Amino acid sequence: MTTLQPTPGQTVGPFFHYGLEIERGNELVPPHTPDAVLLTGRVLDGNGDPLQDALVEIWQTDAAGKVPRGRAMLRRPSYIGTHPVRREGTEFTGFGRSATTAEGEYSFWTVNPGAAADGSAPFFAVAVFARGLMNKLHTRIYLPEASDAIASDALLSSLTDEERASLVASRDERGNLHHDIRLQGEKETIFLAFN
């Protein structure tokens, strides 16, 4: 079989919002529904300053650990102009997209992902894009309860405590999740390359 050389990535640049914006794109489930969990965090640079022009995408299993195969169901109003694409319906598609705010914060309304296989720790698969970032970055956000699965999880068991901390979200008393992504610096997030 031929092996083709991959097309190189390039930065998303500062002006991606009108090209990639999806209204309700960060609502994998309707906000404040009974099982909804709010996942928030900041994207930070090497000085610890928040990025105002980053884009975070998550892709996850449903609460039962199944890979969603529902259509993304995106629509753009027929009076197309500058109106953004809108997420339609409430089917759980597993995909969310959030541009960071002026405070550098991303946010998603979603559900806790389930484990796709016995013993593995559930996580959100994450892609990060930003001005100044030459290429996408992959990482994962694990649930804090993942500590039970550290020994059996291939990635978590291969990390030091400090490295692991950069991949595990914290949970508040309301069940919401918080997780900062650090592109550089003291507590730099562990990013992934795939075999």
Place this chain on the structure above:
Amino acid sequence: MSLSSQQEITDEIRARHAEYAAAIAAGAPEQTQPDIGFAPYRSSILRHPTKNPKLVDPETIELFSPTYGQRDIADVESDLTIQHAGEPLGERMVVTGRVLDGDGRPVRNQLIEVWQANAAGRYIHQRDQHPAPLDPNFTGAGRCITNDAGEYRFTTIKPGAYPWKNHHNAWRPAHIHFSIFGSAFTQRIVTQMYFPGDPLFPLDPIYNSILDQKARDRLIATYDHDLTSPEWSLGYRWDIVLTGTQRTWSEPEGAE
């Protein structure tokens, strides 16, 4: 802080390219992706990871991608010239090509999103303060879904070069931003397509963050006269190759 001159930026680019060429000559592997910490692009300095990425086997969720269908887009979204009441200004063109994985298999039923400046080099964005005219008949955002052969096709206007504040007298070569989903989330990519023969290529830190000339060439579309329509539009062809996927390949389910 005073801005660097173009000469300083160009010298830094040349030095890094020479270093890469020397490493290749000494047997180092080819680098097909951009140099993530490429200082001539000043914004990258504090925004690139300093550690090597952790090499992992993708898990189940990472071997799949979100699922899209023709119902997700309207036909007019792939024609950026008909989104408003009037005709946009500039050089009308068609950009088409195939999305393939590393084994040459078409990536079907996947979403391609594009965005670009107008013919005058201006983005519809509040923070773009370039004193070039906005075009009331051109937004510059489009979407399409790849067909069974992995093909996409956009009708648009050739974007103009535009200034940016990376260094003194910095201008970006004309480009279209592409956002592409593969059949696995590991293949997700955002990139930029450029036009052949652009005199700004040697001066641009973003384009030159790809150290290898052959890899840089993969971002440049080919002019295709057979795709050019008489009295109507010029034609460009650009194929996109995503990284391989480890998932056992099967026909995508539920194609619409």
